[in-house]
Amino acid sequence: MSSGKKIGLIIGSAVVLLIVLCFATYNGLVTKQAEVESQWAKVDSKLQRRYDLVPNLVNSVKGSMEQEKEVFGNITDARSKMTGAGTVKEKAMASNEMESALSRLMVVMENYPEIKSNENVKTLMTQLEGTENRISVERDRYNDAVKKYNVSIKKFPKSIIAGITGFEEKEYFEADKEAEKVPEVNLSK
Secondary structure, three states: OOHHHHHHHHHHHHHHHHHHHHHHHHHHHHHHHHHHHHHHHHHHHHHHHHHHHHHHHHHHHHOOOOHHHHHHHHHHHHHHHHOOOHHHHHHHHHHHHHHHHHHHHHHHHHHHHHHHHHHHHHHHHHHHHHHHHHHHHHHHHHHHHHHHHHHHHOOOOHHHHHHHHHOOOOOOOOHHHHHHOOOOOOOOO
């Protein structure tokens, strides 16, 4: 075999290897992106479960707590924001508002033992607590998937393939800065 054919064979093999590497990298990025989207769907379903439970809880409690209209108004507002939210960031903000409103409702309920003893309220509270735990777990899993994906598209040589093929960084599901504050409930109204 002549040296020209050897060089041609080496170059051809290198090109084929490079093409295979590009396809493998692209497919790996597609897989990671699908994992992020799948995990977001899980978060979204848990958020939906929460928003389906909340009206039942509110209606069960509302009759006994007519004076706490502000808390119920905040819950209703947060729920409607969730319905209109389209992006991860909008849903995270709506979720944070709902968490804040629900925590105020929990504080209010602590001050009304007759409401806590109602079986419907007990059942709904248990379901809501379970849902909140599920949301927390799924948010953590979503953020882990986003981290893996974002790191993957930034590492060389995947960053080149990601840039060429349009893979973009995903947003984390972050808590609102207000979530650090303890909710304040004024029962003197």
